[in-house]
Amino acid sequence: MTAPTLSQIKEIAEQLDYGFCCYYNIKTGELVYIPDFEETVDDLEEFYGKDLAKIKKDKRNFILINKPSSRESFEIMDEFAQQLSNKNLSNQLLNALAKNVPLHILKL
Template identity: 45%
Template sequence: MNTTRQQIIREIAQELDCGSDCYYNLKTNEIIAIPDFSQVFDEEEFKEAFGEALEKLEQHKTDFIKIESLESFESFKIMEDFAAQIKDLNFKIELQAILQRQKPFQNFKHQIDQSNFRQNWFDFKQHELEKIVAKRLH
């Protein structure tokens, strides 16, 4: 199967959204996603699950580009940008207020999940992540 650049970008963006670091092999179009090790509690389980992938990365270091999961400020910026483009003024004000208070990530997610804008958020976030991935692949 011939994978297009856009499919690669989409897949990497989805992995980043799950909190994984991605490694992209320019020669083979292979993508290896590894969850953030600091989020994993059992080192043995981690090695068992990702040992083969880690070994492949080690053996072919120069063939892979690492695309790291987003820093929290980058994720926060995506939330700000989403709130800024909302046409419903009341909901826009609610989201912007949430972003100024404590626990903005948790509260933003809760507010979005309870709204009619849930799918809009997922689409917006995916699009923004794809733009970030495309930049990092250059």
């Protein structure tokens, strides 16, 4: 299995933010992006037919990476804040997460 590089992880995160699903080939490390099926255009097959066929042909080696739900995002931020060695920063982040505010306010 080929692990994604740091630059690929950054690219995946950016594409997820843009509304794409990511397919990662665990053998080759290839990334394929297709619009999220919930937010897709009617002509998905026309524009992404080659990519869809590639994924379908080699589906055992492609894994789907979706954007995390807001609950999953919250849990990721909470775990991150708890693992910080800087306790002052950790406490500030945990206090911010404990408030009943929309998550987009917490973006740094």
